[in-house]
Amino acid sequence: MSYLSESREDIQKIADAIAAVLDIEVIIYDNDLVVVATTGGGVHNSIGQKVRGYVIKEAMEKKCVIVNDRPGYHDLCQPCHLCGTCPEQANINCPIILNNQVLGVIGLTAFSESQRESLLRNLPGLQTFLEKISDLVKSKLAEHELVQQLSALVNKLENILDCVNEGLIAVDNNGKVLQYNKTAAKLFEVYYSQSDTTKIEDIIANIPIKEVLISGNGYTDREIPLEIAGKTIYVMSSARTMKKEGKVIGAVISFRDMRDVNKFVYEISSYQGQHSLDEIITSNTIMKHLKNKLRVLSKSSSTVLIQGESGTGKELIARALHFEGTRKEGPFITINCSAIPEALLESELFGYEEGAFTGAKKKGKPGKFELANGGTIFLDEIGDMHLYLQAKLLRVLQEREVERVGGIKPVSIDVRIIAATNRNLEEMVKNKEFREDLFFRLNVIPLFIPPLRERIEDIEPLVEHFLNKYKFVLNKEQIIGFTSQAVNFLKEYNWTGNIRELENAVEYAINMETKVKIEASSLPHRILNYSKNVETGILLNSKILPLAQIEETMIEKALKIYGDSLAGKKNAAAALGIDLSTLYRKLKQKRKNAKAILYKDN
Ligand SMILES: Nc1ncnc2c1ncn2[C@@H]1O[C@H](COP(=O)(O)OP(=O)(O)OP(=O)(O)O)[C@@H](O)[C@H]1O
Numbered sequence: 224m225s226y227l228s229e230s231r232e233d234i235q236k237i238a239d240a241i242a243a244v245l246d247i248e249v250i251i252y253d254n255d256l257v258v259v260a261t262t263g264g265g266v267h268n269s270i271g272q273k274v275r276g277y278v279i280k281e282a283m284e285k286k287c288v289i290v291n292d293r294p295g296y297h298d299l300c301q302p303c304h305l306c307g308t309c310p311e312q313a314n315i316n317c318p319i320i321l322n323n324q325v326l327g328v329i330g331l332t333a334f335s336e337s338q339r340e341s342l343l344r345n346l347p348g349l350q351t352f353l354e355k356i357s358d359l360v361k362s363k364l365a366e367h368e369l370v371q372q373l374s375a376l377v378n379k380l381e382n383i384l385d386c387v388n389e390g391l392i393a394v395d396n397n398g399k400v401l402q403y404n405k406t407a408a409k410l411f412e413v414y415y416s417q418s419d420t421t422k423i424e425d426i427i428a429n430i431p432i433k434e435v436l437i438s439g440n441g442y443t444d445r446e447i448p449l450e451i452a453g454k455t456i457y458v459m460s461s462a463r464t465m466k467k468e469g470k471v472i473g474a475v476i477s478f479r480d481m482r483d484v485n486k487f488v489y490e491i492s493s494y495q496g497q498h499s500l501d502e503i504i505t506s507n508t509i510m511k512h513l514k515n516k517l518r519v520l521s522k523s524s525s526t527v528l529i530q531g532e533s534g535t536g537k538e539l540i541a542r543a544l545h546f547e548g549t550r551k552e553g554p555f556i557t558i559n560c561s562a563i564p565e566a567l568l569e570s571e572l573f574g575y576e577e578g579a580f581t582g583a584k585k586k587g588k589p590g591k592f593e594l595a596n597g598g599t600i601f602l603d604e605i606g607d608m609h610l611y612l613q614a615k616l617l618r619v620l621q622e623r624e625v626e627r628v629g630g631i632k633p634v635s636i637d638v639r640i641i642a643a644t645n646r647n648l649e650e651m652v653k654n655k656e657f658r659e660d661l662f663f664r665l666n667v668i669p670l671f672i673p674p675l676r677e678r679i680e681d682i683e684p685l686v687e688h689f690l691n692k693y694k695f696v697l698n699k700e701q702i703i704g705f706t707s708q709a710v711n712f713l714k715e716y717n718w719t720g721n722i723r724e725l726e727n728a729v730e731y732a733i734n735m736e737t738k739v740k741i742e743a744s745s746l747p748h749r750i751l752n753y754s755k756n757v758e759t760g761i762l763l764n765s766k767i768l769p770l771a772q773i774e775e776t777m778i779e780k781a782l783k784i785y786g787d788s789l790a791g792k793k794n795a796a797a798a799l800g801i802d803l804s805t806l807y808r809k810l811k812q813k814r815k816n817a818k819a820i821l822y823k824d825n
């Protein structure tokens with residue numbers, strides 16, 4: 224489409240105005256010789272048609288006004304098939320030039336003798352007039368172009384604003400909504416078809432916009448509770464005023480759903496890595512069974528209670544449940560109920576409202592439950608929670624909503640709860656130290672993690688795992704494993720601190736070791752001394768036993784530690800300070816004795 228035809232309506236108005244004044248036909252052509260406006264009198268092509276226009280072409284090429292007082296007989300008319308029969312009596316053609324570019328031609332055309340006379344009589348005046356009209360057309364075109372540029376800009380800006388994750392609403396100085404982006408529409412469940420008179424208060428009741436418009440001062444990052452469709456949601460809002468010549472003419476308010484803000488804060492502040500079930504190392508049957516169970520449970524939202532001694536991997540399991548499951552994109556929020564002073568735990572868990580209590584930060588704060596929305600909250604050391612808070616927690620579990628300290632309206636939450644403790648909750652319930660109703664609410668899916676001493680077969684894969692984890696960090700890449708003696712000491716130990724204690728022991732040993740295999744002597748002293756202490760302790764504290772019985776017990780123990788294979792027996796014999804053949808003899812004797820007992824019993 225040519226430049227002129229885009230502004231066809233304006234051009235036509237100009238043509239009609241000229242014709243009314245001059246009583247002469249006006250035809251305006253674009254630079255393709257297509258008629259874009261015509262006053263309709265006489266014989267000529269209609270709008271949209273292309274003309275041969277030899278004279279018009281000349282006016283465009285020469286960029287000057289051309290007068291043709293004898294159409295059909297002019298030199299330029301010679302190639303035309305209407306040469307000698309042209310219905311036009313005279314014409315005057317003025318090019319329209321914008322930025323040195325010819326956009327078209329305005330032609331005044333006489334179709335009757337009287338029009339011809341008038342045209343030729345007023346020729347000088349008409350030429351000037353046409354040049355002025357050409358300027359008018361140019362200014363119309365420039366205006367049209369500007370409007371187009373502006374509307375393209377507006378369109379671009381709207382698209383940009385719609386891409387912004389924040390909701391944006393612009394209001395005038397009366398709070399009337401001028402514009403808002405898609406995020407705002409989604410956030411407030413309003414649509415672009417709002418009427419012209421919609422005020423921001425109609426959409427968001429408790430927005431402090433009046434203060435802003437009156438004072439001229441905006442605000443930054445204020446948390447505002449909003450009532451939307453009967454639900455309370457919290458948004459983080461900022462406002463800036465728009466001013467003209469010092470006067471407030473409106474404001475732009477931005478909003479972010481606190482759930483997104485919380486997620487963002489969680490993502491940048493608490494990246495603790497994702498944890499999958501593959502990170503739970505085990506060769507133990509009960510643990511393998513537990514891992515399979517976890518895989519299934521991760522897909523559910525039911526409450527889980529993990530019980531196990533300190534350091535058995537309760538948190539690792541809680542994380543795996545979250546990161547293997549359907550909520551993995553949501554936050555995983557941990558709260559250690561024993562680490563936070565009781566007085567603060569309530570506000571940590573449930574948050575508080577602006578000015579809720581003395582000492583509370585002015586602005587109010589969301590609690591861990593709100594922060595965990597859409598994800599999982601891990602209530603660690605739940606057994607250490609005070610009875611008063613147990614009652615509040617019970618309410619959250621029942622209602623699935625939290626009430627901030629000092630708050631009026633509860634906030635609904637979608638959170639999976641995983642609790643853990645190393646205390647015996649059932650025992651605590653009996654002793655009235657833990658609420659029975661809360662215990663049952665938490666104990667929907669109970670998981671018990673056996674202590675490490677009951678899964679000796681996990682020691683070897685775990686120490687290998689920790690060796691690989693630490694040797695690079697500690698610049699000890701040369702270490703390739705453990706001597707069997709070191710492993711035996713590790714298997715012997717009591718591990719009250721379970722896997723955490725084992726992990727620390729391995730880290731210690733890697734630090735101490737200078738050879739390629741970790742030797743027993745590099746292990747922490749408490750582990751080396753343990754068996755000696757235990758044994759001397761047992762020997763000294765127990766009653767006198769027959770030597771034969773002690774010998775048999777030691778042989779059994781050695782085989783349990785070193786294994787029943789030939790290599791195991793060799794090591795067992797070495798540890799017992801006897802030859803391999805002596806060990807075989809003693810084992811044979813033991814079997815004989817056992818058979819004898821069997822026959823005797825029968
Ligand atoms: N099966 C396992 N495989 C690999 N690492 C493990 C395993 N179990 C526990 N760990 C590691 O042992 C350490 C202690 O685990 P975690 O913190 O999960 O135990 P916990 O039961 O929560 O302890 P606490 O009762 O002291 O809070 C962590 O570093 C964890 O990664």
Ligand SMILES: [Mg+2]
Nearest residue numbers: 534537538603
């Ligand atoms: Mg823990």
